[in-house]
Amino acid sequence: MKTDPDKAKITIGAEDFQKFREFFYRKTGIHFDASKRYFVDKRLVERVEATSSDSFRDYFSMLRFQASGEELQTLTNLMTVNETYFFREEYQFKCLVDSLLSEIVARKTDRHPIRIWVIPSSSGEEPYSIAIYLLERWPGIHAWDVEIIASDIDTRILAQARQGLYSARSIQHLPDRYLQHYFTRQSDGYQICRDLRQSVTFTRVNLTERADTRGYRDFDVIFCRNLLIYFDDVSRKTATETFYDALRPGGFVCLGHSESMSRSSSLYKVRKFPEAIVYQRPVETA
Structure with a gap:
């Protein structure tokens, strides 16, 4: 199965990452430090591809202004960690x-x-x-x-x-x-x-x-x-x-x-x- 060469070029620059981090923090209260950069980038690229956005900036614009908030909820679901088990602590x-x-x-x-x-x-x-x-x-x-x-x-x-x-x-x-x-x-x-x-x-x-x-x-x-x-x-x-x-x-x-x-x-x-x-x-x- 061949991959689309354009999709492989999706990158998120330091400035764009900072803008996203500030936006996501305002919406959820969750703060991503530098050590989480790979985790966050990986999931953002997944959503850029899933929504057929041309670039991260196009995706981020849609994320911010989408009236329904559906994509923000989808992304939040991906970003949250749910590690637990019965009788923990x-x-x-x-x-x-x-x-x-x-x-x-x-x-x-x-x-x-x-x-x-x-x-x-x-x-x-x-x-x-x-x-x-x-x-x-x-x-x-x-x-x-x-x-x-x-x-x-x-x-x-x-x-x-x-x-x-x-x-x-x-x-x-x-x-x-x-x-x-x-x-x-x-x-x-x-x-x-x-x-x-x-x-x-x-x-x-x-x-x-x-x-x-x-x-x-x-x-x-x-x-x-x-x-x-x-x-x-x-x-x-x-x-x-x-x-x-x-x-x-x-x-x-x-x-x-x-x-x-x-x-x-x-x-x-x-x-x-x-x-x-x-x-x-x-x-x-x-």
Whole structure:
């Protein structure tokens, strides 16, 4: 099969790359440093070719001014990394069950559901892991309604999460009993049971867009793990303020093991539990 010689000549100069990087940052909050140049260029060239654009500059012009935003969403789906598996960083789920929920329940003066927000949802392993952990390890699950909302900027990965079909690698850390109870073996992987698929609501959210996050309120716990490492200081500050607004007083944020709010925000109280360090929106007092 012959390749089109014109397509092989697609290049992205330093100035054009910088303009794209600034544009993508404004739209998504994701910052690409120089070490990601090869990764970014490769995916940009793929989209130049897929859209039959004559050059990167033609493609970039279309990307910026396309009214529907469809190409920006397609490119965002390609640029985001979705590396996860069931029960990743399990110690935080243990913290949720053994420490956080007892405080949350003690503060509740009504029977409103316990609300958990997972962002980014990626392909669903994390929110489904939380659901399984609650069913298996938290006695209070029989007394309280729990809502799990899982959000991501990547529409393609959200479709995968709703389907709930996983490879052997994704489920490798699950106990056999959980695998047998909550999954069905398919020809192309393992599908999580319908009840769990229906227990998690998946939504498309850009964390840096206030219009997207304005309706997300009254959460008791937010899991945002391994996302802020892709943001710069300004975007991280915006994200932590968004979480503050989304939490009920006394609510908690769980970050990835290499992430911290110490440089991003002074809004939160650092809580050191036996299982993990988490960040708490202070309880309002009269």
